Amino acid sequence: MNTEFPILIAEDNENDAMILQRALRMVGFNNPFHISKNGADTIKYLQGEGEYSDREKHKFPRIVITDLKMPEIDGFELLQWLQKHSECGLIPRLVLSASQQESDVRRAYQLGAHSYVLKPAQFDELVANLRLVFDYWKMCRKPTLTAKC
Amino acid sequence: MPLNLLKPLDTLTSQVHERSQVHRVAVTLSIVAIAAAARYALTPFFGDRSLWIFFYPAVLLAAWYGRLNCGLLATALSVITAYTLWVQPGFRGEMAQPRPIELSIWISIFSFATMGILISVLTETSHRAARAERRERNERERERRFFESALASSTDALVVLDYQWRIVYVNAVAAKIARKPRDQILGKVIWECCPDLRNSEFYAQIARCREHNIPVQFDFFHAAFDLWTEVRAFPMGEFTAFYLLDISARKRIENDLAEAQKKLSEHAARLERTVAERTAALQETVAELERFSYTISHDLRAPLRTLESFSQFIMEDYGDKLDAHGQDLLQRIRDAARRMDALINDVLLYSRTSRAELQIEPLDLDHLTRSIVSQYSSLNFSAANIEIKSPLGRVHANETMLTQTLSNLLHNAVKFVKPGQRPSVKVWSEPRDGHIRLFVQDEGIGIPAENQNKIFDIFQRAHEGAYEGTGIGLAIVKRAVERMNGTLGFVSKEGEGSTFWVELAGA
Numbered sequence: 001m002n003t004e005f006p007i008l009i010a011e012d013n014e015n016d017a018m019i020l021q022r023a024l025r026m027v028g029f030n031n032p033f034h035i036s037k038n039g040a041d042t043i044k045y046l047q048g049e050g051e052y053s054d055r056e057k058h059k060f061p062r063i064v065i066t067d068l069k070m071p072e073i074d075g076f077e078l079l080q081w082l083q084k085h086s087e088c089g090l091i092p093r094l095v096l097s098a099s100q101q102e103s104d105v106r107r108a109y110q111l112g113a114h115s116y117v118l119k120p121a122q123f124d125e126l127v128a129n130l131r132l133v134f135d136y137w138k139m140c141r142k143p144t145l146t147a148k149c
Numbered sequence: 150m151p152l153n154l155l156k157p158l159d160t161l162t163s164q165v166h167e168r169s170q171v172h173r174v175a176v177t178l179s180i181v182a183i184a185a186a187a188r189y190a191l192t193p194f195f196g197d198r199s200l201w202i203f204f205y206p207a208v209l210l211a212a213w214y215g216r217l218n219c220g221l222l223a224t225a226l227s228v229i230t231a232y233t234l235w236v237q238p239g240f241r242g243e244m245a246q247p248r249p250i251e252l253s254i255w256i257s258i259f260s261f262a263t264m265g266i267l268i269s270v271l272t273e274t275s276h277r278a279a280r281a282e283r284r285e286r287n288e289r290e291r292e293r294r295f296f297e298s299a300l301a302s303s304t305d306a307l308v309v310l311d312y313q314w315r316i317v318y319v320n321a322v323a324a325k326i327a328r329k330p331r332d333q334i335l336g337k338v339i340w341e342c343c344p345d346l347r348n349s350e351f352y353a354q355i356a357r358c359r360e361h362n363i364p365v366q367f368d369f370f371h372a373a374f375d376l377w378t379e380v381r382a383f384p385m386g387e388f389t390a391f392y393l394l395d396i397s398a399r400k401r402i403e404n405d406l407a408e409a410q411k412k413l414s415e416h417a418a419r420l421e422r423t424v425a426e427r428t429a430a431l432q433e434t435v436a437e438l439e440r441f442s443y444t445i446s447h448d449l450r451a452p453l454r455t456l457e458s459f460s461q462f463i464m465e466d467y468g469d470k471l472d473a474h475g476q477d478l479l480q481r482i483r484d485a486a487r488r489m490d491a492l493i494n495d496v497l498l499y500s501r502t503s504r505a506e507l508q509i510e511p512l513d514l515d516h517l518t519r520s521i522v523s524q525y526s527s528l529n530f531s532a533a534n535i536e537i538k539s540p541l542g543r544v545h546a547n548e549t550m551l552t553q554t555l556s557n558l559l560h561n562a563v564k565f566v567k568p569g570q571r572p573s574v575k576v577w578s579e580p581r582d583g584h585i586r587l588f589v590q591d592e593g594i595g596i597p598a599e600n601q602n603k604i605f606d607i608f609q610r611a612h613e614g615a616y617e618g619t620g621i622g623l624a625i626v627k628r629a630v631e632r633m634n635g636t637l638g639f640v641s642k643e644g645e646g647s648t649f650w651v652e653l654a655g656a
Binding site for chain 1: 443447450451452453454455457458459462486487490491497501505
């Protein structure tokens, strides 16, 4: 796997972000991670604006993992934004949320999420679930991404 | 007055009727005797020619006084007397000796007798006719007086109009309503008495009664007299009669009643509005409360995840630097966090079971049960002996809720066994009046009798401590079954196992 491209993580909870990173490493990702505390920063990164204008340093991501409930621009708005921007709409999007509400799940998929994984209480379960998802994604054929949105 | 005048006539008739036979015969004899005497006395003037002249009045008088039989008696007596009694002395020479009765005399006797009978019969006939007429007149008068007094004493006002709208009859009550003496009203056109009745509904209704020759009835408010009346008018040939009943009191009550009903319905509407508002407010509160509890449960889990995961990270990263006591403490933190998470998870599930929108659809129980059994490792054949007696049938239910229900029941059946015992579970169903009752039977530890009444309550655990669990599983089952309009129950004996059943509408 190409380990140059970063994985974008939108997660406002620092602890959850730490847990997620550790789990991703255990699943086998050696890629750099970019953690955004809300959707606005993620969008900025994707657009390559401001401090992220240097695409050499801040490469275009291969995967976006987002929480749903975040300040300012939340997960739903981020998904919506991704859906509207054709090139970004091709990036695989994984929702990682604690919400079991049917309405949340439905809306996330409607807005183009490729998978919806619950934040489990146990770390091992999180690792197992992520492994399942990424093994599946690895198997799938994916379009080539251009570094533009 | 007319009745008093009639009285003597009436008495006379009855007297005639009452005269005794003897009396009448005596009078008849007297009359005939007087006639004979008169004839005797007057013979010198009339001679023999006056043979019958005195007897005709006698017969007539007797018949008039004593009726038919007396008339006939007088006729007979007259015939005998005329030829047997003597005449005055001056004529004795001729008349003393009985004369031979000639044919002319026979004829004269016969004609007198015929005339006498005729007179008697005619008198009797005229008598009877007169009496019948008297009686009839009397009857009519009585009737008239009866009706008059009936009308006069009626509590309803009665007015009779002729075709020119003139008042031809008005009773005392009607006069009282009009507040005028009767004689001032009689003969006047009704509009003179009550000008305001013209061009009113009253006029229209009475006109209808007259034109179509039908009785009409209507309520009418007479403003001039401040009076509500019920008018019943009916045609009487060229006249029109109408009764007026004062219904002011009734109308007042009706008005009061209508007023009261209006107030009542206003009150009811207000009450309904209040109830609707409060219901809406209550529903909003309940929804708010559910959102709140959901958010709380949801947000409580985040720090737990951190606790659990970070304990594990310490264990993994620094486990070798901790002694056994330190590791034990860390393990306890992890266990507590896990348990707390399980609790919150079940509360969330319970809350979701309570409020989730339900879609009821036909479901195949066999398929559902088998997929649950195959999905969970603890229910696998290797771990437990689960016997499903197909076919279980089809029910109307919500898939998520029914899955949750059956999964909870199966997990309980497998979980609550004596340590080391291999769980044995039987699942079967029975049709019941269009419903299907699904049974889940285990041979586990059973439920103590004293705990059986509260096992469906949330956070109630029949076997506190000995078995893992949150005490919400059966509460979720109960809520789910109720939401699918089903029923549930169980039979259990401590040490021998439990049988839980769920009954749902068949599909």
